[in-house]
Amino acid sequence: MKHVFEKLTNIFNKYDNYVITGHKNLDLDALGSSLGLYRILKEKNKEISIYLEKNINNTSVLKALEKLKLYNVKINFVNEEEVFKMDSEKTLLIVIDTHNLNLLDKPDMFSYFKNKVVLDHHIKMVNSLNGNELTYINSRLSSMVEFVSFYLHHLNKNVSPIVATIMLAGMEIDTNSYNIKTTDKTYEVGSYLMKMGANNIDKQTLLQESMEVYKKRQDYIKNSYMINEKMAICTLNEEIVLKKDLAQIAEELLQFDKVEAAFAIGKVSESSVGISSRSVGTIDVQKIMLKLGGGGHKSDAAAEIINTTINQVKERLYEIIN
Ligand SMILES: [Mn+2]
Incomplete structure (x- = not known):
């Protein structure tokens, strides 16, 4: 994956504004990998934001957002209105954890922005989204958290403990608790996230669901x-x-x-x-x-x-x- 990371870094260096979006019905893998990527781009002191859909119904995601606030991790989340006010020529759109237009909360976003990167780990579909800057789809990855974690590692960058926790929870969800799509790399990422301070108690809280x-x-x-x-x-x-x-x-x-x-x-x-x-x-x-x-x-x-x-x-x- 090293060459992909280098390619990505070169692409990212060309821009000063970025907006990241996951798929609609955001889950912890999409959110966790977006947060990791946010951290990577943030370093460069540029304008970066993560798009959030209006009505989030995933309780784990809602809890994760609360935790970020609680731990004072400031993330520039934006809504639809704010996204469509962005400079469509100069902003790089990064789609993560999907490559299906219909799975975007606002599919119009994809045509709105001129420059795009698509990163995903689902099996490639016929009508897949094509990022003019880069499309990288690797179905051997357990999750997008796995990809972003290796990218962080490659750049020698750390995320805050709560972001590491959200990422770890995301990987756990995508692998059904390390039962599917799990490789030695997945465990390596688990270890890496733990080293960055991922917390098992917070992780369990994120993954808990309502008894009903x-x-x-x-x-x-x-x-x-x-x-x-x-x-x-x-x-x-x-x-x-x-x-x-x-x-x-x-x-x-x-x-x-x-x-x-x-x-x-x-x-x-x-x-x-x-x-x-x-x-x-x-x-x-x-x-x-x-x-x-x-x-x-x-x-x-x-x-x-x-x-x-x-x-x-x-x-x-x-x-x-x-
Ligand atoms: Mn995923």
Whole structure:
């Protein structure tokens, strides 16, 4: 990755203004890696900001933002209005943790800015965003936190303990507690973040969830079952849920004996059904999701199908598996 870091540094040196954005429904990996990058760019004493969506619903992210305030870490967060007042020619837009236009909270941002860098670790899609300055997509990375941490290391820079904590939590989320997409590099980053002062108590606070939410998920999990010797499925009811909830259910099913791949199916909008899949690594769920029009990683993939029902998606999944 050294050559990428050098390339990035050269690009960054050409600009005085930067704005960083993660994907919509910001998570701790997008936020943590943005904060790390912010720290890298901040050093240069230039204008730097992180775009935040209006209605953040991820409680971990909300807690992280509170923690930053509490520990007096000043970050220049900006909203939509402020972003569209920026100089569109001179500001470098950095998109991190996604390369899908539809996953940006404000897709117009991408066409607004002339100069762009795209950094991601999700499997490359056909219609991926293209940064004119640089597009770097590496699906071998566990998370964008992993990438940014190595970049920090390369530059010999430190982040504050609370930022290190948020980053560590982000990596933990993206790897489902070091179970998927985890390599020796991931642990190296974990060690590096701990050395910078990442705090396990704060990290746990960030990752804690509401008891109500947990109980509800367990109700679904109670109704899950094995479809064959190695695969488990959970189908939700007609209620609309977030895609990340499906992902979490699929992830949790992996902890059970004999389960090598897991699927969760539920309504993600009035007119579409989402399916999220996870595997311990022995079954390529990406291949299965591709057949449903989706994509992802070997051990972490998803699809969204319009004008269908949960039952139809389940039937289609059975066909593909058989
Ligand atoms: Mn990520």
